[in-house]
Amino acid sequence: MAESYLPALMFVVFALGFAAVMLGLTMILGPKRATAIKDEPFECGSEPIGSPRVKFSVKFYQVAILFLVFDIEVAFLYPWASLFRELSCSVPLDAAGVCTGEASLFGLVEMLIFLAILVVGLAYIWRKKALDWA
């Protein structure tokens, strides 16, 4: 049971280690010259004007809301993907997970229908100019 998580553990250790090594190397090797300009919040050459806490345009809300919905709908792809072999076989899979019967388009068509509904939504917001920034 616990051994099966070993690859995941190794992956985590490797990822953390890699990040730590890279950060450490830049800290050791990179030159450090602090100036007044470099300590400013935005290092873009222009002087900061006003407080960073300003009201954002409502457009941001709109895009965030749309992103929220479309992003979450994709969650349905995961269970579908993990069952795709079963869904694309006309008979139940055998013990080894091999399809003994005919191939079936059922799973694929189902997901296409689902995506088609999402595309209708996308087409709708596109035509309604909800994605325009201007």
Added chain:
Amino acid sequence: MVPITHFLYLASTLFVIGLLGVMLRRNVLIVLMSVELMLNGANIALVAFSRFHGNLDGQVLAMFTIAVAAAEAAVGLAIVVSIFRSRTGSDIDDLSLLRD
């Protein structure tokens, strides 16, 4: 294996925090977040029960709930935006056009 009671403690804690949040807090955005907490508390309970019973029904419902919660949050935020375009705060008690 973690016993199911632990999951249920977590789920009911989240749910009750959400419940109290909806009933006690007056800021619309916090109320919205509290509703999400309620839904997610229920979700944790569903997934825990699903594992306990060894069938997938609870997980299926949890998936749907995630999508529904997103749609609900989207509509809720849209309503909030449409109200507070013309106002300054987001306090639910300021809404007093409709009353007996």
Added chain:
Amino acid sequence: MTFALGPVPLLPEPAAAAGQATTASAQALVDMVHLAPMMIVGIWSLIVLVADAFARPGLRRFQQTLTLLGLGLAVLAAVGQFGHYEYDGGIEVFSGFLYVDQFALLVDLGILGVAGAVVLFAGDYNRSHRFEYGEHESLVLIATFGVMILAHAGDLVALFLGIETMSIAVYVMVGARWNSRQSPEAALKYFVMGAFSSGLLLMGIALVYGATGVTGLDQLSHEVSTVFTKWRAAQDYVAVVEAPEGFPAGMVDMAQDKVALGIAPAALLIPGVLLVLGALLFKVSAVPFHMWTPDAYEGAPSPTTAFMAAGVKIGAFAALLKLFVGTFIVGSLVQAPYGWTSVVLWLAAATMIVGNLAAVRQTNVKRLLAYSSVAHVGYLLVGVVAAASFYGDRPAKGYLPTADEHAWASNAGDTAVASILYYLLAYAVATLGAFACVSWLGRDKKEASAAHEWSGLAQRHPGIALGMTVCLLSLMGMPPMGGFFGKLFVFRSAFEHGSEALRIVVVIAVVNSVIGAVYYLRLIVSMYFRPPLERDLGHVEGRGAPVVLAAAAALSVLIGIGADAMMQRCRLASAGFRIPPSEARAERVDELRAQWEQREAEADRKAAQEEGQQPGQKAGQQPGQQPDEKAQVEVPAAAAPSAEGGTPPAEAEALDDGG
């Protein structure tokens, strides 16, 4: 559980896949054909949405026509299915996720009629108040789709999705009027309460699932009773746990385990059921969860209010019936001390009292109608309690009911469900008419919904005032309107049950109906006997609202006059309501049809004897032998015109007449 909801081209013939080995895709297609009305509405909501996005401005009329076309198709499909022998026993589709049975089909017809009416008069209203938006029709269709999911639900998952689909679309419709500050405020109030009740509902479903391990309604009705069997079995061990002296340690341990295992499911189930009940009471707006109702109804655009008052109520009551009358029918859950009926009964009494007393004080017609709808929920809840009590009552200790008594109880329960359906449809028709009238008065961003603005309406617009009067009288419960027979049937069912509490509440309900008459009559009197206002408030351009009002008034009367025929439809829909889709339910329906045949044959014989002729030939027809025959249950010829299920066909006719 596999399912796919969406626009798949329908097979022309349901029989196309029959006979072959059913593959998953063939099965899915057959299921979709069974669900034709729902599928049409679902597909149409997408079509209308796309049409709105791609159509040039100025095509709103076209969109309205398109929507009505889709609704008409769905009505045709539902009319073809309703009463058909194929659906007598109910059919499970998508592996039991949804059912197609007579109950669901009747509710489908009702909600399609509501949607059609709302689409008819919403366009004019939106145009006149300058907030026309193209998504309206699509939103109505989506909400209708949600109600249909509720009517067809065969699984807690479907129930949850149905409620959410319906609610989310309605939240948007409530807040859609951007040139009014009240509309988004109403939407927010409705949304917060609705989302809160969704949270309760989901947690309730989670607990019920935790207690039983299933979500399908028919497995659930079985598992719920095992929960209580286990609980009772654990009671023997409680004594051991409470007084462990004198028992060996091993036995005490075992007893503790047994008690924990036996009590845990019940400890999850009872709070779960109560949470679900609370959430549904929110949706139907019963006291003490009614506070949002007047605000949301007043702030929403009037056509949306009409949809909330008629459509959302139909959906929520369908869910309530499915779950609490059809599924959780175990004596322990229905009766005291852990049952919900006693609580709901007194809540029903409180609901009608609060609704009526608050309505008397209102000076705004929309708020008045909102509180009156709360009162109607109270009357309907009495029926729900009666139906559940007939099905779920346990006999007193030591008494063994005979088979006849069992049959009587389940028949009485079916009748109670039918009464609720009748009441719901009559109420929906009348309330639609009333809100159509509200939406018609006033123009240019200003609704004329204050009661004093209605004075003298009969002099300015006699036709409108007449239609409104008929609808109000139906809501009030004046014979021969549909509302009267609805109340009569529901109260009679409740009175038939022996329980004293139910009888007391029926008396309270009758008294309340009288209180209700005060505010309905006051409005009617002010329409007819007060001088009209100096300035003309104007009205919405377009024929939609008058047509709907006329149709609603006509239907209110027709439902009342043809109460027998209409009730027969409702009986058909509710026959064997508690029994999950199966052969057994089909047998119940067959029995019912046989009874009707017999009664009709006798009536024919009597009539023939009176006229001195031979007995008629009608009695020769046998039900069930001609499976292809359309579902026309034989009804007395005089009542036949009103017998279209109280829904769109008749309204469509009225549209032709009025146009």
